[in-house]
Amino acid sequence: MKKTIAILLLLFSIITHAQSVRKYSNEFMNIGVDADALGMSNAVTAATGDVNSGYWNPAGILKIEDSEVALMHASYFANIAQYDYAAYAKKIDDRSAWGISLIRFGVDDILNTTQLIDSEGNIDYNRISLFSTADYGLTFSYARRPTLIEGLQYGVNAKIIRRVIGEFASSWGFGFDFGLQYESNDWQYGVMLRDITTTYNIWAIDEDKYNEIKDAVAGQNQDPPESTEITFPKAQLGISKKFEFHSDYSLLAAVNLNMQFAETNDIISNSAFSIDPALGLEFGYTDLVFLRAGVGNFQNVEQIDGSNKINFQPNIGLGFKYKGIQIDYALTDLGDQSAALYSNIFSVKVDLSIFR
Numbered sequence: 001m002k003k004t005i006a007i008l009l010l011l012f013s014i015i016t017h018a019q020s021v022r023k024y025s026n027e028f029m030n031i032g033v034d035a036d037a038l039g040m041s042n043a044v045t046a047a048t049g050d051v052n053s054g055y056w057n058p059a060g061i062l063k064i065e066d067s068e069v070a071l072m073h074a075s076y077f078a079n080i081a082q083y084d085y086a087a088y089a090k091k092i093d094d095r096s097a098w099g100i101s102l103i104r105f106g107v108d109d110i111l112n113t114t115q116l117i118d119s120e121g122n123i124d125y126n127r128i129s130l131f132s133t134a135d136y137g138l139t140f141s142y143a144r145r146p147t148l149i150e151g152l153q154y155g156v157n158a159k160i161i162r163r164v165i166g167e168f169a170s171s172w173g174f175g176f177d178f179g180l181q182y183e184s185n186d187w188q189y190g191v192m193l194r195d196i197t198t199t200y201n202i203w204a205i206d207e208d209k210y211n212e213i214k215d216a217v218a219g220q221n222q223d224p225p226e227s228t229e230i231t232f233p234k235a236q237l238g239i240s241k242k243f244e245f246h247s248d249y250s251l252l253a254a255v256n257l258n259m260q261f262a263e264t265n266d267i268i269s270n271s272a273f274s275i276d277p278a279l280g281l282e283f284g285y286t287d288l289v290f291l292r293a294g295v296g297n298f299q300n301v302e303q304i305d306g307s308n309k310i311n312f313q314p315n316i317g318l319g320f321k322y323k324g325i326q327i328d329y330a331l332t333d334l335g336d337q338s339a340a341l342y343s344n345i346f347s348v349k350v351d352l353s354i355f356r
Helices: 002-018 035-039 058-063 207-216
Strands: 067-076 081-093 096-112 129-144 152-165 169-184 187-194 199-205 228-231 234-245 249-260 274-285 289-302 308-322 325-332 343-351
Touching: 035 289, 035 308, 035 325, 035 343, 058 096, 058 129, 058 152, 058 169, 152 199
Parallel strands: none
Antiparallel strands: 067 081, 067 343, 081 096, 096 129, 129 152, 152 169, 169 187, 169 199, 187 234, 199 228, 234 249, 249 274, 274 289, 289 308, 308 325, 325 343
């Protein structure tokens, strides 16, 4: 298994250096889903085992007992942007499962003032229209447990990306993820490889609409952007263990190493790759009430005086579970310690077998 992981990581490093790619393409797919996981600072690659595993590590959907559905909503930038997520997963048999999920990140009712001034130079507010910009990510997941290696399971994601900027431009993208989970002696190990073939986006720009914008403010607009973009592969390595105390109490401890094959502001970084660690804890009582905390997003941030400061993002969360229905809440970036904007996130997960 170790040899396989090493070969895969080397392959992705070669692919990364062989192509010209953008560092920050399809970033909405990296925000995260499920208040449960976000409360633990996303350190769930090894431990994830429900309908939300389609996002975090598709191998984990094998741990569901029957079928599950999940919903989440969050607002960003003082309610300007809306982030929504829905997912469904179902067990096929003892060794396989499948799932589907949809993410939308959008800003609606944006004022289009490009036609505010008519041909005679008069301001006409009736010429203002509204448009939306939205990113969609549709993911199909499949997981399988092989018969040769006990405790090992793997999963694959096929992703379709749709991005729309009003009537001005739109794109389609396609990509794949691959995940592994392995359990031994109550320890859980996980590997999640995102965009393993790179995710390729093709943009279509409405030239007439673009020319209207370009001519709206003379000399203030740049050339049309490139029509294609490729998303960097990423790797997430995780380890976790759940400790039981007197049957009623439990503590899940998890660590993630989030790796990018590029030099970034992560605290561990060089010209070939960068690593951002994350730590998450979940305290549970009788599998009914959960308290969560995590810290991650460690970044070297340059200050005004030219010095560097390490910023980090602490998160907390709370969850309730009763008869197959689980409601979770997370407050991300507690105390505004990082450059990220804090947000209140709610999610719900339902085991559909309770209705049978």
